[in-house]
Structures are given as structure tokens and as C-alpha cells.
Amino acid sequence: MDERVEANRRHWDEAVPVHVASATYDVANFGHGRGRLKPVELEEVGDVRGKSLLHLQCHFGLDTLSWAMEGARVTGADFSEPAIEAARKLAEEHGIDARFVVSDIYDLPACLDGDFDIVFTSYGALNWLPDLERWAGVASHFVKPGGTFYVVEFHPVSMIFDDDPDGTDLKVRYPYFPEFGPIRSEDDGTYADLDATFENKVTYDFPHPTSEVVTALIDAGLQIEFFHEFPFGNWKFLPFMEHVDRYTCRLVKNHGSVPLLYSIKATKAA
Ligand SMILES: C[S@@+](CC[C@H](N)C(=O)[O-])C[C@H]1O[C@@H](n2cnc3c(N)ncnc32)[C@H](O)[C@@H]1O
Structure with a gap:
């Protein structure tokens, strides 16, 4: 495995x-009422009842299990063994029928058989991947003829700004284009727990412009149905953002000036 991916x-x-x-993940209250999917993907993916769904980079499976609560037959995949162990435990605790697979995304076609009505991935997945052409090939490999691929992601434009906790305004700090990356970080804390300390602090982020994502999906044989951009996000990754509700954050001063999320729906010809 690529040493940077191994560090990740x-x-x-x-x-x-x-x-x-x-x-942030509030596992204790998971399962009371609806799952943890956000309005954007619930609306844009649509009715999943009775459909097979593969969740790429599923972390410890809360969203995967949430799709199962919406009626999908779910499979989640992630390269982190502890993540998949936690996902299986949660599925068992909640009596949800779900399958979980440990695999680096690029090796998944060798570890998982079959194809799916829906291939789904979301929020903070693509920035960990060094090669989007291969990623799109894997995603397309798992979409059934006539099936759907859907991604909702943090907009790469929003990722170029300085995220120093003392920052007060938009200031460009990180590269947008991949040839100036990857971005090496050596930090404690995560988006879900800012105070957490880590032994394995070093991570590598791979910036991917939206044009790279769209082109990779087209080259992998998928037909783009839509590409949407949104002026809101779902977590306060810049200190001068504010929560509008549980799942919605926006820039206070520059609301509407910067895209914070994007989504793409694509299909494979029947
Ligand atoms: C930010 S999390 C995704 C969060 C998810 N959307 C959620 O809401 O919980 C990114 C996930 O990507 C996984 N990941 C990163 N690189 C990977 C790779 N090369 N192959 C498979 N999984 C990977 C990590 O283990 C992590 O679970």
C-alpha cells in the first residue's frame, strides 16, 4: 500500500x-426515529426500498445502517478494520441486516462480488484517495447496468481556506489543484472530537477539483444525471461558520459566496 494511504x-x-x-456521532441515540442521513442525500438518492446499496468508505457504518432503515439492502466497505468491527457490532445491537467488508477501496473488486442498484459515498471520502480515475473505475464496476452512482461531498473550493481556529475571515491557504498536493498534516483532534489526541497524527489529503471528479466518472462509463452545488455544509469546519440547524452550517459573512457541498448523480446504461 502507498505509504501515505497506510499513514491515513x-x-x-x-x-x-x-x-x-x-x-458528534451520538451513537447512544442512534436508531431512535430516523437514521443519520442528511436531507440532501435522502432527497437526491430517493426511494431505496428493496434496492441493493453499496456504501464506499462507510466509516463505522452509521449512514450505511441508516440506508438500511430506509429500506435498502446494504453493504458497507472501508479499509479500517476497527471501523468495520464497530459497524458490525452496531448492526447486531440494532438488529439491522447489513453486510460489511474490510478492504482498501482500490482492492474492493477483488474482495466483493456482485453489483448494486445504488453505489453511495459521502462527506469526507474522496480527499483520502490518491487516484480518482481508479476510484471511479471501482465505483462504476459496482453499479448494475441501469443502476445509480451518487456522491455528496465537501466542495473542494471550500477546502482551500485557512481553518485555523483563531481565523476570522476567508483566507486562502491550501491548494485547489492536485499537482500542488497532497497536503501533509500532523495534528491532534478530528472533526468529531477537537480535543482527541493521536499517536498516529500524520495524514495526507489529496485535493480533487470537481472537474477531476466529473471527468473520472464519465471516463469510467457513467452518465452524469446532475451536478449540484450548495451554499451550505453540515459541519463547522471554519470558525466563522454558524449552525442553522442540526445538519446545516453556513458562512456568516460570506453566505452564498462560496460553494460548501456538491453532489453528483450518475447512471450506468442498462
Ligand atoms: C470521513 S470518513 C467518511 C465519513 C462518513 N461519510 C460518515 O459520515 O461517517 C472517511 C472514511 O474513509 C475511509 N478510507 C480512507 N481511505 C480509504 C481507502 N483507501 N480505502 C477504503 N477506505 C478508506 C476511512 O477509514 C474513513 O472511514
Whole structure:
């Protein structure tokens, strides 16, 4: 495995128990009422009842299990063994029928048979991947003829700004284009627990412009149905953002000036 990907995996393995225990993921209250899917993907993916759904980079499975609560037959995949162990435990605790697979995304076609009505991935997945052409090939491989691929992600434009906790305004800090990356970080804390400390602090982020994502999906044989951009996100990754409700954050001063999320729906010809 690429040493940078291996460093990321060590970090994610260590992040799993932190995230499972975090107030952000609020595992104790999972399953009361609806799942944890956000209005954007619920609306845009649509009715999943009776459909097979593969969740790529599923972390410890809360969203995967949430799709099962919406009626899908779910499979989640992630390269972190502790994440998949936690996902299986949660599925059992909640009596949800779900299958989980440990695999680096690029090796998944060798570890998982079959194809799916829906291939889904979301929020903070693509930035960990060094090669989007291969990623799109894997995603397309698992979409049934006539099936759907859907991604909702943090907009890469929103990721170029300085995220220093003392920042007060938009200031460009990180590269947008991949040839200037990857971005090496060596930090404690995660989006789900800012105070967590890590032994495996080093991570590598791979910036991917939206044009790269769209082109990779087209080249992998998928037909783009829509590409949407949104002026809101779902977590306060810049200190001068504000929560509008549980699942919606926006820039206070520059609301509407910067895209914070994007989504793409694509289909494979029947
Ligand atoms: C930010 S999390 C995704 C969060 C998810 N959307 C959620 O709401 O919980 C990113 C996930 O990608 C996984 N990941 C990173 N690189 C990977 C790779 N090369 N292959 C498979 N999984 C990977 C990590 O283990 C982690 O669970």
C-alpha cells in the first residue's frame, strides 16, 4: 500500500473509538426515529426500498445502517478494520441486516462480488484517495447496468481556506489543484472530537477539483444525471461558520459566496 494511504489508515484506525464515543456521532441515540442521513442525500438518492446499496468508505457504518432503515439492502466497505468491527457490532445491537467488508477501496473488486442498484459515498471520502480515475473505475464496476452512482461531498473550493481556529475571515491557504498536493498534516483532534489526541497524527489529503471528479466518472462509463452545488455544509469546519440547524452550517459573512457541498448523480446504461 502507498505509504501515505497506510499513514491515513493508521490514523483512521485510531479515530474509530474516538468517533464512536463522540457527541458528534451520538451513537447512544442512534436508531431512535430516523437514521443519520442528511436531507440532501435522502432527497437526491430517493426511494431505496428493496434496492441493493453499496456504501464506499462507510466509516463505522452509521449512514450505511441508516440506508438500511430506509429500506435498502446494504453493504458497507472501508479499509479500517476497527471501523468495520464497530459497524458490525452496531448492526447486531440494532438488529439491522447489513453486510460489511474490510478492504482498501482500490482492492474492493477483488474482495466483493456482485453489483448494486445504488453505489453511495459521502462527506469526507474522496480527499483520502490518491487516484480518482481508479476510484471511479471501482465505483462504476459496482453499479448494475441501469443502476445509480451518487456522491455528496465537501466542495473542494471550500477546502482551500485557512481553518485555523483563531481565523476570522476567508483566507486562502491550501491548494485547489492536485499537482500542488497532497497536503501533509500532523495534528491532534478530528472533526468529531477537537480535543482527541493521536499517536498516529500524520495524514495526507489529496485535493480533487470537481472537474477531476466529473471527468473520472464519465471516463469510467457513467452518465452524469446532475451536478449540484450548495451554499451550505453540515459541519463547522471554519470558525466563522454558524449552525442553522442540526445538519446545516453556513458562512456568516460570506453566505452564498462560496460553494460548501456538491453532489453528483450518475447512471450506468442498462
Ligand atoms: C470521513 S470518513 C467518511 C465519513 C462518513 N461519510 C460518515 O459520515 O461517517 C472517511 C472514511 O474513509 C475511509 N478510507 C480512507 N481511505 C480509504 C481507502 N483507501 N480505502 C477504503 N477506505 C478508506 C476511512 O477509514 C474513513 O472511514
